[in-house]
Amino acid sequence: MSTVPTNINNYLRRFAHQLEERILEQFPPLHQPGEPFPAELARLRRTPYHAQALAIAGISKRWEIETSAGAIAECGTGKTFISLGAMFVNSNGKPLTALVWRRRSLPSNGAEKRCRLCPEFVCF
Numbered sequence: 364m365s366t367v368p369t370n371i372n373n374y375l376r377r378f379a380h381q382l383e384e385r386i387l388e389q390f391p392p393l394h395q396p397g398e399p400f401p402a403e404l405a406r407l408r409r410t411p412y413h414a415q416a417l418a419i420a421g422i423s424k425r426w427e428i429e430t431s432a433g434a435i436a437e438c439g440t441g442k443t444f445i446s447l448g449a450m451f452v453n454s455n456g457k458p459l460t461a462l463v464w465r466r467r468s469l470p471s472n473g474a475e476k477r478c479r480l481c482p483e484f485v486c487f
Contacts (some may be wrong), residue, residue, distance in 0.1 A: 394420035403452040409480050411448060415441050422449035444480055451481040 368374035375382070400416050401423060411419060418434060422445065425432040432449070434442045450461050 392421065393424040401452045403454075403456065404448070406456075407448055407451065407481055409444070411444065412441070415445050415448070418445045419448040419452055422446075423452040426453050447481050 368377055394417055396417070398420075400420055404411065404416055404419065418436075422432040422434065426449070434445045434449075436442050436445075450459065453459075
């Protein structure tokens with residue numbers, strides 16, 4: 364007779380393999396590791412970390428099939444950079460207009476610094 368997990372740690376240890384299979388089945392990765400990254404990433408004024416580049420490529424591919432995408436991650440992981448990078452990659456080097464809101468906790472010069480990460484971005 365199997366025992367019922369008593370906490371989340373035990374549950375995840377016991378069912379991690381099944382959870383992994385189900386997640387990958389329901390949400391296949393949009394950008395497969397090993398695929399080349401979009402060429403526009405080389406034009407960014409800061410080189411994204413590998414995980415950020417994967418997220419940028421995935422969001423850009425998501426926009427090819429849907430009208431929205433989300434970057435959900437811990438604080439300090441570069442969500443703003445990922446979002447701006449995805450907009451830049453998705454524009455394919457063409458002019459684009461986008462509205463970006465910033466948290467009130469970010470200083471106004473922080474938004475301007477982030478806009479300088481992508482060439483041809485202008486902040487107002």
